Amino acid sequence: MLLFLIIVIMSVMVILLGQNIYENINKDRADNYEKRVSLSYIANKVRQADKENSIRVEKSEDVQALVINEVYDEDYYETWIYYYNDGLYELFTGESIQFNPEDGMKIMNIDSFSIERLSNKLYKFTVGYDKSNTELIINVNSNQQQGEI
Template sequence: MNDKTQEKHFIVDILFVLALFGVFAVSALSLVTIGADVYQHTVEDMSVNYDSRTAVSYIMEKVRQSDTADSISLTTLEDVPALCMLSKIDEDTYCTYLYYYEGHLKELFMRQGTSLGGQLLPAGTDILELTDLTFSYAGNDLIRVCLQTPSRETHTFYIHVHCSTTE
């Protein structure tokens, strides 16, 4: 073979290797981009599920913990609807309030009849971020709860107040 033929084969070999490397690089980049997109959607879905499931579970568990005779009622705190769950500690009666204020589900535990001088709503502890929360009676022993998560998903659920008596 002469030198020109060997040189042409050498150039073709180099071009083939470079083309193969280019195809590999483009394929790897595409795979990483697709994987990142799938991961991003998975994280978003998990966040939405966390927000909604945690809010529903938290409210339901709080009601179940306080479910004794005449211990759960709907009330208002400074004109904001709230769920009041009474408990007796020693000789004093306390109320755990669940309510919506400034974008959060809040919880406030205080002795019944205590006044904070018009500053009850900010005094509660932030539990979860929400965009809306309402409580209403759907029947004698049935409380309707509607909440909206930051992702704008609306959830409505009902809590049956058993009003079990303790002796």
């Protein structure tokens, strides 16, 4: 009887330990997913807009943003990607419309976001999530002339 009780107690302990390990692995996986998805999203936006003078970095209302210039039906538009209220936001607006960070659409929750222009063609994006940062360095193929930070 004592042996059976010891086996039951040990089994419960192993199950609880396994549950804790499983929860930690799932949390790490979800955090990693959030960081990778946000950087993949930014990389895809930059690659889609990789034309001369179509990408710049601006700071408006204390918000640093990646601004992508686009032309549709001979009208000029801008896509602003920026960090605001604990999230990565995107705002698609006419070129002449003043930027207001509250008008954007929240894409995902993140803790921080920064953009650094390393050279004429090289940008570094840093996303913070759950007390750790992940970086993406991307080279634009076109010859960029504007957008100094």
